[in-house]
Amino acid sequence: MNKPLQIALDGPAGAGKSTIAKTLAKKLGYVYIDTGAIYRAVTYRALQDGVGLEDGPMLAAMIDKMDLRLVPSENGQRVFDGTEEVTDVIRTNDVTNNVSFVARQPEVRAALMDLQRDLASKGGIVMDGRDIGTHVLPGADLKVFMTATVEERARRRHEENVAKGLPSDLGQLQLEIALRDKRDSEREVAPLRQADDAHFLDTTELSIDGVVEAIEQLMKQVIER
Numbered sequence: 001m002n003k004p005l006q007i008a009l010d011g012p013a014g015a016g017k018s019t020i021a022k023t024l025a026k027k028l029g030y031v032y033i034d035t036g037a038i039y040r041a042v043t044y045r046a047l048q049d050g051v052g053l054e055d056g057p058m059l060a061a062m063i064d065k066m067d068l069r070l071v072p073s074e075n076g077q078r079v080f081d082g083t084e085e086v087t088d089v090i091r092t093n094d095v096t097n098n099v100s101f102v103a104r105q106p107e108v109r110a111a112l113m114d115l116q117r118d119l120a121s122k123g124g125i126v127m128d129g130r131d132i133g134t135h136v137l138p139g140a141d142l143k144v145f146m147t148a149t150v151e152e153r154a155r156r157r158h159e160e161n162v163a164k165g166l167p168s169d170l171g172q173l174q175l176e177i178a179l180r181d182k183r184d185s186e187r188e189v190a191p192l193r194q195a196d197d198a199h200f201l202d203t204t205e206l207s208i209d210g211v212v213e214a215i216e217q218l219m220k221q222v223i224e225r
């Protein structure tokens with residue numbers, strides 16, 4: 001049997017990271033780890049408790065008291081803070097539009113590093129985020145930087161909302177995604193950036209199966225090396 005790999009998928013919002021990571025993990029019998037959910041859970045708790053979203057030291061103290069757990073599930077991953085399940089509440093617009101303020105605090109990123117590395121240490125994993133290839137797992141066996149045009153990424157999110165029967169405004173989504181990308185890319189600590197040794201994959205014109213196939217090809221190259 002091949003050695004289980006550590007696969008890092010990074011890229012901007014709506015590039016398809018979680019969809020692809022989930023599909024790949026299922027196919028390979030790997031564990032899928034969505035690191036964005038960790039930043040979302042912290043943002044949710046800060047909003048609930050009235051902690052300043054740009055107050056790094058207070059946020060770090062809050063994280064210290066949290067008991068964040070990611071539990072693999074049939075549909076990907078469930079997220080708990082202590083006994084409270086926050087899997088769904090961390091996906092609200094309020095969290096989505098505030099998470100990049102929290103995520104750019106150096107104290108927050110430092111406080112969450114060990115948890116992410118610990119989760120990745122358990123064998124075959126597909127981890128998605130913004131800084132997995134550059135900071136969290138610099139030694140990952142395979143790094144992929146996925147992207148797509150902002151128009152396409154907003155369209156994907158819009159379709160998702162429509163399918164779920166949620167209200168959705170394509171223009172507004174495009175604006176929000178572009179703003180979040182800007183904050184994620186321009187922050188000082190661990191910005192959204194392609195690692196030097198990451199493979200670049202533009203998914204604008206690709207189907208989900210097409211992206212999975214492309215990554216499987218890259219995995220083959222890693223295994224044969």
Ligand code: CDP
Pocket residue numbers: 012013014015018035036037039040099100101103104128129130131132180184
């Ligand atoms: O799924 P979506 O692309 O909307 O976002 P996400 O992966 O859930 O990540 C939410 C936010 O968390 C991002 O916009 C970043 O601000 C932050 N994040 C990060 O800073 N570093 C990571 N490794 C993952 C997420």
Ligand code: CDP
Pocket residue numbers: 011012013014015016017018019020156157160203206207208211
């Ligand atoms: O995790 P990230 O924010 O990068 O993207 P996602 O949550 O996986 O959302 C991508 C959306 O685009 C999902 O609704 C997918 O079904 C769809 N999609 C995709 O992921 N990849 C393609 N090549 C085409 C569509």
